[in-house]
Amino acid sequence: MSIAIGFALIVFFALGVPIAISIIIASFIGIEFFSNLPLLLIAQRMVTGINSFPLLAIPFFILAGNLMSAGGISKRLVDLAKSIVGGFQGGLAMSCVVTCMMFAAVSGSSIATTFAIGSILIPAMVKHGYPRPVAASVQASSAELGVLIPPSIPLILFGVSTETSIGQLFIAGIGPGLLIAVALIIFVYCYCKIKGYGLNDKDDSLSFVSALKGSLIPLLMPVIVVGGIYGGVFTPTEASAVAVVFALVIGCFVYKELSFKTLTDVLKKSVISSCTVMMIIAAASLFSFLLSRSGFSADLAEWVTETFSNKYTFLIAINIVLLIVGMFVETASAILVLAPILTPIAIYFGVDPVHFGLIMVTNLALGMFTPPLGVNLFAACSVAKVSVDQILPSLLKFVIVIWFCLMAITYIPSITLFLRDAVY
């Protein structure tokens, strides 16, 4: 059964059938032709798959991020980032990395980060003489931070699908997020120095105190969310509901940029974005059940444990497989299908599940800005008005930087686990 449903899944994916529908078709084929299970299982698993309290955090964080974005936070965060790193050559490009890092802390989605920050900073970089492909590459790679720094939707998905603590995953994401941010800032600085980009960026430097005053309130959100979770005040889902109310209050009463029309647009965007992720979760819940029922997960685990002699060879294989998967399959679906299969194997090899979650998310997120299927890449290209082919030469350098970071995250567990171990 597992071969048939795997083959059907690949065929329908390749034909461009929506991912959720492809998964249901593959599962239907498996149930109808290769098992004695009732078809009713499809409907039952699809509803129970999303009927879960931890998963509510996904639509709530999407809504909170969209409210923050529409409520005027993006411009203020850009100003703060410019006041911190804007005084150097290449300051604008470095501001892009810093802003993405801060925006990631108020939004759980990297694509939201790309649009919100890219629409402000890419035109500004182009105006300052950066080539469009370079500006788009900086933005596309910086958006990777959106999925690592809490709150993060892929980390919630990993937590739910493997029953790993979302709170621990969130705090563990801070180390890898900071590593990638620092690596990108250093790389961007050196790159701009060598190529001579951003010579006039210093002119745009702003006062840190006034920029901080403007963005202090939105920056309280990560403090409330992360602090609330670790202080035991609320669960990640409740934190996401608090985040929505907080974003609403800021947008309506502090910055006064959220009108009724904007609010309806934000709600519309949020329900559609949430639906696209949640439908995949519903379908993947069915698929995972079938895979474990068919014995595929157990067979794969047996094969992997026999083939790889230690955890390092296993992790190298995981890095390569996830890089390829990430290039073709959307992150949420890849996590939902692969995490329940791979995590028990990783635990068998002695890898901490929280560490493995961060390896998996960082690895798959690399695929979000690599062709042929990089959502952040397409988003950055559309904002920068360049084609994917034009961006590739400059993008490759950023991919290499993130790949080195991924290697460090994979083989130095303390980068991920030091904060978790300090808190828990």
Added chain:
Amino acid sequence: MDLFLRVEKNITNIALIASMIMLTISVALGFYQVVTRFIFNAPSEWSEVASISLMVWSVFLASAPAFKTGMMMSVDVIYRYVPNNKALYLKAFIGICCLSIILLLIWLGCDLAYRVRFQMVAGLKISMSWVYSALPVGCMFSFFAILGNLVHALNERKKPSNLERVLL
């Protein structure tokens, strides 16, 4: 066809508005839960279940506008390699795949909602059918949205081909 597209647009808008209202109430209930527990020290017993159930409804209702706007995630690399004049055939194939699965889900969803009618949702004291009905109802809205997309794609073409004549 224009009349169908107008009706379909209204049906999809109803699903979208209902989904937006359900998301809003779901968030409000999530916040209410925090307030009752930490401010009033009297945790609410029903708000968590109600919030989840409303989110299930919101997700399935939003599938109609998601299909309509082409936001359902897919691996669309194939479009780069398919010539423009053949892309319509591919779109028709994808549309038919989606419609078939949606019809299957309507049938299975109705069956399931009927079977669980005597089970109660913990904390809410209502039938489980209210939660499970979200799947067939959401899929009914999606059915019109996908059909509308298909009709719209075929209408866009000036000269109808054999495939279009068959489909229309």
